[in-house]
Amino acid sequence: MPTPLTPARRHAARRVGVPLAVALGALLLYFLRFGYDYGTSDQDEIVPYLLHRLDAGVLAEDWFVAGQAAGYGVRTVFVTLLDAPARWLGPEAAVLGVYVLVWIALAWGVFALARQLTGERLAAALAVAGALVLTPQWTLGGNDMAVRMLVPSMAAWTLAVWGAVVFLRARYLGSGLLLGAAAALQALVGLQMAGVLGVALVLRLPRRDARGADVLRLAGGFLLIALPALAPLVLQQTASAPAPGDGPSLFYMMAAFRNPHHYLPFSFPLASYLRFGLLAFLGGLGFAFLRGRGRLRHGAFVLHVFGVVAALGLVGLVFTEGVPVLGIAKLQLFKTTVFAKLLLVILVCGAAVQGLPEAYLRPLRRLLQRPLLLLGLGLGG
Numbered sequence: 001m002p003t004p005l006t007p008a009r010r011h012a013a014r015r016v017g018v019p020l021a022v023a024l025g026a027l028l029l030y031f032l033r034f035g036y037d038y039g040t041s042d043q044d045e046i047v048p049y050l051l052h053r054l055d056a057g058v059l060a061e062d063w064f065v066a067g068q069a070a071g072y073g074v075r076t077v078f079v080t081l082l083d084a085p086a087r088w089l090g091p092e093a094a095v096l097g098v099y100v101l102v103w104i105a106l107a108w109g110v111f112a113l114a115r116q117l118t119g120e121r122l123a124a125a126l127a128v129a130g131a132l133v134l135t136p137q138w139t140l141g142g143n144d145m146a147v148r149m150l151v152p153s154m155a156a157w158t159l160a161v162w163g164a165v166v167f168l169r170a171r172y173l174g175s176g177l178l179l180g181a182a183a184a185l186q187a188l189v190g191l192q193m194a195g196v197l198g199v200a201l202v203l204r205l206p207r208r209d210a211r212g213a214d215v216l217r218l219a220g221g222f223l224l225i226a227l228p229a230l231a232p233l234v235l236q237q238t239a240s241a242p243a244p245g246d247g248p249s250l251f252y253m254m255a256a257f258r259n260p261h262h263y264l265p266f267s268f269p270l271a272s273y274l275r276f277g278l279l280a281f282l283g284g285l286g287f288a289f290l291r292g293r294g295r296l297r298h299g300a301f302v303l304h305v306f307g308v309v310a311a312l313g314l315v316g317l318v319f320t321e322g323v324p325v326l327g328i329a330k331l332q333l334f335k336t337t338v339f340a341k342l343l344l345v346i347l348v349c350g351a352a353v354q355g356l357p358e359a360y361l362r363p364l365r366r367l368l369q370r371p372l373l374l375l376g377l378g379l380g381g
Helices: 007-034 041-045 047-054 063-070 076-089 091-118 121-134 152-168 172-185 187-202 212-239 250-258 270-293 299-322 326-331 333-355 358-368 371-380
Strands: none
Touching: 007 091, 007 121, 041 047, 047 063, 047 076, 047 091, 076 091, 076 172, 091 121, 091 152, 091 333, 121 333, 121 358, 152 172, 152 187, 152 333, 172 187, 172 212, 187 212, 187 299, 187 326, 187 333, 270 299, 270 333, 299 326, 299 333
């Protein structure tokens, strides 16, 4: 007969089994809705470079791939990390395997963050599906955390979300290290999240909710990992800045001509403003509802993050559409709405769990009480 689980082992099984099962179930839903891509779109800067690293004769005459291989670039760290598994499993299997692991880690991080803010496992489970499956690109600037192919930004967002989880647990050195690793994989994600969380921490100093040493730990951990990866990129950018000429400006070529949907707020689709605005409205109601019932943890943190994101959005608007500044445009400050969207979804899910009649929620709660069954549904779906 199997040995019955002790209460401690049952608690440990739920602690691991529930978020893992939720992540697998959400991944299945994502696959069914969006599918999976390999070697297309944003991977045109990753897969060819990886194939060349595996066999120097592949794409040896391609100027773009040769340029990537000859120096240090924004994707060097990410592709280097893929090198070993690609040699062992082959590039397609390795990329798929890493994608699945990153997706599960991201979903687990969203679950942990939502649990940290709401204290509710059911709200956390709903937030995973809501943020990663049901609201694709409900942001400003055409960015999101989960995408249907393995790219550096998705891996960086995974580390950044866990950095926020660790931040709320007051482990600021660990948070800084995770954010630094995110910056090494995708500079903008790591830099912006470090800035958002750093300012949120500084804003707590006057109320003595944090200490100066905490800020130093966060900054020190971030710089320890990020600086070696980012310093060569900064030097390259400053050394290769072109002199002004008579032709189109670099700002025009990069922002207005190539990627206005990432850089220029007046070029964002109207649908993105409507979706994000609806989510902001519902999230605001959720915040007020949860705060009024005393069921929201770290409410000041949430307000600080929203304030910082709004301020960065204003800076991005002024210095792209008003007074174009290339350096600020390159930062893509509207990327921070990706994290704001995650918090808004968590607030909506938390309020739904608190506000809906228990009769509607009881079957879902019972399912979460059986992580092995839930895990089986996620694997077998």
